[in-house]
Amino acid sequence: MSDISAKSRRPAPPKPASIWDYANPTRFLGLANAVLPWLAGAMALAFAAGLWLSFTAPEDYQQGRSVLIMFIHVPAAWLSMMCYSVMALAGLGTLVWRHPLADVSLRAAAPIGAAFTFLALVTGSLWGKPMWGTWWVWDARLTSVLVLFIIYMGIIALARAIEDPLTAARSLAIVTLVGFVNIPIIKFSVDWWNTLHQPASVSRFGRPAMDAAFLHPLLTMALAYTLLFFTLHLMAMRNEILRRRVRSMRMMAAREAS
């Protein structure tokens, strides 16, 4: 499975539209190279539209200009969860279908997910200072995101630690899936813990049905973030495949030299 340099393992299959066709990394690279410019272009457009909508959005009657942070913060938090779901799906792909690209996808998604989670934490903190008067509160939601960040970091650390790609693939998939199953329990227990320890000491601003003036920029930014994720993910997968090729070429060279 790690032997990605084997270029012509399967003969050209008759049915062209299966995801197994892209198990061949060369074919996947071709697809990625074809799709990436369009994806990047769409992302740039969505970001332009999202940022323009965000900056022209009216000031919130309570928060003033700092409501702008929401358009950066909330999509990042959404993406931090979506990215983990993508990773869990990839983990399933590794363990159940043994799809060679699933492992590449999982490994490539982890740092991106960690980056989005980090962005959500930092922007949330920056938003919390003017709104709540403090950089950090042990609010249930913040705590869950922090725990998610630690899980991401653990997965990245494990990916870096295991040398052999094949072993790493299965270990990462298992850890990701175990984490995925546990996340609802962690989320529930943290919510429970928070309501027990500090009942409503943090007065979050009430969330009325969001006005369209805020909703539209938010959704556009969410779309832009999603496109950004897929662009980065495809690029990272491409890099990972190339990195593995370099690795197997080096090993071949070393074998010939010895």
Place this chain on the structure above:
Amino acid sequence: MMALFARELKLATRVGAGAMTGVLFFLAVVTVVPFAVGPDLNLLARIGPAVLWIGALLASLLGLDRLFQQDREDGSLAILLMSEHPSALIVFVKCLAHWAATGLPLIVAAPIFGLFLNMEAKAIAATVATLAVGTPAITFIGAVGAAVTVTLARGGLIIAILVLPLVLPSLIFGVAASYGAVEDPAPFTQPFIMLTAVTLFLAVLGPLAAGFALKHAID
């Protein structure tokens, strides 16, 4: 399976001062806390259950990397996994033995450390009960961490990072139940039942995932 349990227990207690290292580490953690927060007995009594839980948690994490490593090195792990028993069952028995060798001494030591922290008898009893129910969960989920890092020479730190977020629910419910026993409005039964549920859930999930990981790690 009983034979396996006995073998594991013997190995765990005899190799490298096994159980005592964990208890000593536990003692060290409990001793460090008063130096950090000050010798105020009232404060210590208040944070006592939390300190005992943190100490037991860290001490349990400490020995996890030994769960499979030696058996893998001498080949007995491969033999065990090739036997007719399901791998999850073997991991489960190994976890139980590991817990009996490292977790149980912590629980026995906990009441004495509770006295150091000026905890009242009821709080000590509650904390010991929650530790007895809660610490197996750390071993069960820790087995996953130990299984995926079994091929690494020094996996100990990575296990801790991987496992810590996953044992948060046990910590939360354990400490909450301990406080529930002494502080009036807070309930004891409810978090205690949750703690039991988490342990039972992880007793299924942990060995299954760890057995799966080990099967691939040895071939």
